[in-house]
Amino acid sequence: MTxxxxxxxxxxxxxxxxxxxxxxxxQMSNAKFFIExxxxxxxxxxxxxxxxxxxxxxxxxxxxxxxxxxxxxxDEIKNNGWTLKENAESELLEVWEKSSDGEQKCFLTxxxxxxxxxxxxxxxxxxxxxxxxxxxxxxxGLLAEFEEIISFxxxxxxxxxxxxxxxxxN
Numbered sequence: 001m002t003x004x005x006x007x008x009x010x011x012x013x014x015x016x017x018x019x020x021x022x023x024x025x026x027q028m029s030n031a032k033f034f035i036e037x038x039x040x041x042x043x044x045x046x047x048x049x050x051x052x053x054x055x056x057x058x059x060x061x062x063x064x065x066x067x068x069x070x071x072x073x074x075d076e077i078k079n080n081g082w083t084l085k086e087n088a089e090s091e092l093l094e095v096w097e098k099s100s101d102g103e104q105k106c107f108l109t110x111x112x113x114x115x116x117x118x119x120x121x122x123x124x125x126x127x128x129x130x131x132x133x134x135x136x137x138x139x140x141g142l143l144a145e146f147e148e149i150i151s152f153x154x155x156x157x158x159x160x161x162x163x164x165x166x167x168x169x170n
Contacts, residue, residue, distance in 0.1 A: 039069055
């Protein structure tokens, strides 16, 4: 795809998100399913760009509700001999590569959520590393860091003062 086609496609995703927000009491209802930033869980393991994050947030497919942040390309599924579950649906996400002449090329590539792959273990937000938990809390403003000192008490106080319990819906 040309860069202009990709950017036009991004504008369409943006329009879809804005429409969804207007129709849902000015809330992005899919945001609650993203406990962690989605990432490619293939041979190359990387966090998705903001464009792909928004593409996933705008999705109307049920797999988004699994809260599993891991995504794998259809090619990697084939190359590893993995099996997709019945009714698995792909999402088209951007993959940028440099051509042999150094030019940036973009492709919309089929990705499947790891929850739709038989051979992948279930992802769990439980038993995450302390580093991931701290980063999760810092990004949301629940922890303050001052010269390598992290105030966990601020986090505890913030959670105690939260007016409603945070719940996860599947």
